[in-house]
Amino acid sequence: GEDVEQSLFLSVREGDSSVINCTYTDSSSTYLYWYKQEPGAGLQLLTYIFSNMDMKQDQRLTVLLNKKDKHLSLRIADTQTGDSAIYFCAESIRGFQKLVFGTGTRLLVSP
């Protein structure tokens, strides 16, 4: 089945690390993605990980994938107020040019 779940809200202080979690159900997913959406804007691709990888680091972003538990996380180091946005995880469905999105996590970074 296709279902992606995320917690709805996360609040951190500037300079702290943020960890946004996601669980998915489709074991045939090939790629898993993290997108960022700021108010009134479209989706900005942040990073992605192939399903046979455990970890990917990209500057301040670290993605961890636990395929056994179907758990994906995004860690943002040294979180800044400009990181305040909604973060979506998404899984690709094997063989289809289609993404299944989570509900989104609203990240609020306070000074």
Place this chain on the structure above:
Amino acid sequence: KAGVTQTPRYLIKTRGQQVTLSCSPISGHRSVSWYQQTPGQGLQFLFEYFSETQRNKGNFPGRFSGRQFSNSRSEMNVSTLELGDSALYLCASGTRGTGATDTQYFGPGTRLTVL
């Protein structure tokens, strides 16, 4: 390289009307997908086109249709608009045409309001 462009950015229509939204993918990208974003249902896949052919379709009524032109530009049409069609419609473009999934880049969206 220019990103994905969508026109118009904002649209107000009344119930029963129809609407056409346009999407120009990133140069060289041949796949265009459409998604609907609403507060209640989140982001949902509408359909995907590659080389002027619809390859995948989401679970939406037949009032939602689309097409793709030879230059990869795509349009989606919604006929007989309902209040529930009010949403942000997002277009995404990608490169791979084999049916395997590739990375999709999104445009800014068209905000449709149905009164």
